[in-house]
Amino acid sequence: MAGIKHLVMAKFKEGAAVEQLLLDMKKLALELDIIKSFEWGEDVMKNDKYSHGFTHTFIFMFDSAEDVAAYIKHPRHVEYGKKFRAGTEKILAVDFPTVIDKIATA
Amino acid sequence: MAGIKHLVMAKFKEGAAVEQLLLDMKKLALELDIIKSFEWGEDVMKNDKYSHGFTHTFIFMFDSAEDVAAYIKHPRHVEYGKKFRAGTEKILAVDFPTVIDKIATA
Numbered sequence: 001m002a003g004i005k006h007l008v009m010a011k012f013k014e015g016a017a018v019e020q021l022l023l024d025m026k027k028l029a030l031e032l033d034i035i036k037s038f039e040w041g042e043d044v045m046k047n048d049k050y051s052h053g054f055t056h057t058f059i060f061m062f063d064s065a066e067d068v069a070a071y072i073k074h075p076r077h078v079e080y081g082k083k084f085r086a087g088t089e090k091i092l093a094v095d096f097p098t099v100i101d102k103i104a105t106a
Numbered sequence: 107m108a109g110i111k112h113l114v115m116a117k118f119k120e121g122a123a124v125e126q127l128l129l130d131m132k133k134l135a136l137e138l139d140i141i142k143s144f145e146w147g148e149d150v151m152k153n154d155k156y157s158h159g160f161t162h163t164f165i166f167m168f169d170s171a172e173d174v175a176a177y178i179k180h181p182r183h184v185e186y187g188k189k190f191r192a193g194t195e196k197i198l199a200v201d202f203p204t205v206i207d208k209i210a211t212a
Contacts, residue, residue, distance in 0.1 A: 003210075005147060007163060009200075026207045037210040041111060041202025044171060050199040052158070057113060057202055059165075061210060065150060092198075093156040094115075096147025096163055101132045104109075104143040104167060 002098065003036060003061045006068050009054040009092040016087035022056075028080050029060065034071050037061040054092060061098075068095055108204070109142060109167050112174050115160040115198040122193035131164065134186050140177055143167040160198060167204075174201055 012018050022040075029038035040058040043051050062068045071077055085091065118124050128146075135144035146164040149157050168174045177183055191197065 004150075005163075029208050035208065037206075038208040039204050039206045041204045043200040043202050044110075045199070045201040047199075050197065052198050054198070054200060057111075057200055091156065092158050092160070093151065093153075094149035094160060094163055095151045096149050098145050098147045100143075100145045102135050102141065102144040 002100070003063050004065055004068055004095055004097050006060040006062060006071070006095050007093065008058045008060075010056045010058070010084070011053045011089045011091075012055065012087055013089050018087070021084060021087050024080060024083065025058065028076055032071065032074065032076060034062065034067050034074075035060050036063060052092075053090065065095065065097075108206075109169050110171055110174055110201055110203050112166040112168060112177070112201050113199065114164045114166075116162045116164070116190070117159045117195045117197075118161065118193055119195050124193070127190060127193050128162075130186060130189065134182055135166065138177065138180065138182060140168065140173050140180075141166050142169060158198075159196065171201065171203075 025040075026038070029035050038058070038060050040056065043055050043057070045051065062071065118127075131146070132144070135141050144164070144166050146162065149161050149163070151157065168177065
């Protein structure tokens with residue numbers, strides 16, 4: 001699907017309620033129709049030289065940059081964002097229109 | 107598609123041959139059957155506070171962690187990696203089995 005990806009990476013604080021934050025992020029993604037797809041995962045390479053300490057990657061897909069902007073300002077996102085930031089040591093985020101050069105056929 | 111994502115982010119050096127590096131990466135992704143899908147994009151948010159200076163994101167999908175390991179050691183990847191590293195100021199990379207919680211239906 002063509003669209004714009006909102007990619008977030010996190011390094012959680014020691015003792016953060018990671019499971020709850022992950023559950024609440026999933027709820028948020030499922031509840032907001034503006035989010036077209038959501039996938040995430042935890043790094044298994046665990047090489048700080050490459051990961052820069054980030055352990056989790058979250059990829060949200062939107063139809064347009066306008067939809068990403070609307071999501072960022074959405075009260076549900078603002079509310080969740082406060083809890084997310086409180087639980088993280090550092091966050092990375094980029095938005096990019098996705099260029100699909102090769103698609104899985106199986 | 108279930109699988110493992112190999113995600114790479116780059117901040118290119120001033121004067122790096124970015125277009126050529128992007129073209130060669132696409133060629134690599136198309137040539138190697140072990141790479142099941144490949145997509146990439148350039149950050150449009152352009153907020154260093156969040157991007158940590160990374161401008162480009164590349165997402166490769168593999169069937170398994172073993173396939174990622176085979177790719178990393180593949181002569182074509184090793185060869186490309188030298189050029190890529192020479193052109194970048196910093197690189198981020200993580201590998202994560204992807205959890206798909208919401209799939210685009212349109």
